[in-house]
Amino acid sequence: MNTLLSIEKRNAVLLKMAVLLEQERQAIIDINKTDLEAYNGDDISMYDRLKVDDAKVDEMIVAVTHLASQEDPVGVERFSFKHENGMQVYNKTASFGTVLIIYESRPDVTVEAAGIAFKSGNKILLKGGKESLKSNLKIVALWHQALKDNEASTDWVEYLQFNRAETQAFLEKPTQNVDLIVPRGGERLIAFVxxxxxxxVIISGRGNNFVYVHPEADQQIALDLIVNGKTAKISACNAIDKVLIDKDLPNKEAFVKNLISKLKEFDVEVLGDEGLTALDEVKPIPSDDIWFEEFLDYKIAMGEITSTEEAIAMINKYSGGHSSVIVTTNEGEAKLFMENVDSAAVYHNASSRFTDGGQLGLGGELAISTDKLHQRGPIGLQHLVTNKWYVHGNGQTR
Incomplete structure (x- = not known):
């Protein structure tokens, strides 16, 4: 078993990782090119997540440097109690032990998610997708170098080169202790795990996020949020897929036409219900199943709605429980929406693209959970811990 590394040593490893990422920047990008050339799929969001360029390396360096500056999440006192018999009782945060991260195509996860789990005092097992194997192995070699340079065991970060059958066997009967599994990827990967x-397992669920445009919306804000949410990063789980437009929105037809023309600038395919299909360039929604679908593509579905209550009901039925947005100047309607929509993050007049650990003040994230137990939404450093009771006595018996 690996004894918990001191916070000084964990931080030193993270800072060394930042130095190595900078030194090996070009090598990482060149190795990633071979992964990109070998990728023969036609999934544009997968390709987007697989690619490492200078900006991605910059993000990796920022992530580990920022992690090194954060407070130790382990050993934080959450509760204390002095028993009448004199015992002193504390509840403190504790590391899980070993965290297995299973992910698709994203070499940055090998830095950022591993870094968060490592800073939280955990041993890391990484199982990346075959499409990013060379990039991942290069980054894991840097982890091992950073650990060795700080006289820490390379066992703290281990890469599992398993195929699907071997992964399944390991999940069902692990050959080493695993305390927590974090799948990062699409619905198929999550269902498999x-x-x-x-x-x-921490379920990092699907997106399929909704924007509701209320009659009292600032229409320019609505346009900006929808275009940003849909087009800024189509591979993101915090992207917008569905737009609900209130039938009482003033100048509704002009608003919708304006929205469609802005989306068309990005080649977004627009689907609409019967209230909207009369407009040019709107394809009919083939079936209600579309409302359940996460697109991860330049595609959006729009529908007409009669009230905030109907918007809430529709979102709670169809969305992935990730992020939901209301655009309105009416505070009361915003409150009704935000309190009753069953999503991990609810927004009033802001883009769903902010559902992200770095953007919401956590400094980074391991995953974005749509589960309700343990932690919901972005899981940051301070959430990747369990807890433990420390009881100090001097011979008390019960």
């Missing part, structure tokens, strides 16, 4: 895992 949930089906086979024998230990707790």
């Amino acid at each position: 949930k089906q086979h895992a024998t230990c707790p």
Whole structure:
């Protein structure tokens, strides 16, 4: 078993990682090119997540440097109690032990998610997708170098080169202790992990996020939020897929035409319900199943709605429980929407693209959970811990 590394040593490893990422920047980008050239799929969001360029390396360096500057999340006192018999009782945060991160195509996860789990005092097992294997192995070699340079065991970060069958076997009967599994990827990956895992899994769920344009919306804000939410990063789980437009929105037809023309500048395919299909360039929604679908593509679906209550009901039925937005100048309607929509993050007049650990003040994230137990929404450093009771006595018996 690995004894918990001191916070000084964990921080030193993270800072060394920042130095190595800078030194090996070009090598990482060149190795990633071979992964990109070998990728023969036609999934544009997968390609987007797989690619490492200078900006991505910059993000990796910022992530580990910022992690090194954050307070130690382990050993934080959450509660204390003095028993009448004189015992002193504390509840403190504790590391999980070993965290397995299973992910698709994203070499930055090998830095950022591993970094968060490591800073939280955990041993890391990484199982990346085959499409990013060379990039991931290069980054893991840097982790090992950073650990060795600080006289820490390279066991703290381990890469599992497993195929699907081997991964399934490991999930069902791990050959080493695993305390927590974090799948990062699409619905198929998450379903696969949930089906086979024998230990707790943090579900980083699907997006399928909705914007509701209320009659009292600032229409310019609505346009900006929808275009940003849909087009800024189509591979993101915090992207917008659905727009609900209130039938009482003033100058509704002009608003919708304006929105469609702005989306068309980005080649977004627009689907609409019967209230909107009369407009040019809107394709009919083939079936209600579309409302359940997360697109991860230049595609959006719009529908007409009669009230905030109807918007809430529709979002709670169809969305992934990730992020939901209301655009309105009416504070009361915003409050009704935000309190009753069952999503991890609810927004009033702001883009869903901010559902992200770095953007919401956590300094980074391991995943964005749509589960309700343990932690919901972005899971940052301070959430990647469990807790433990420390009881100090001098011979008390019960």
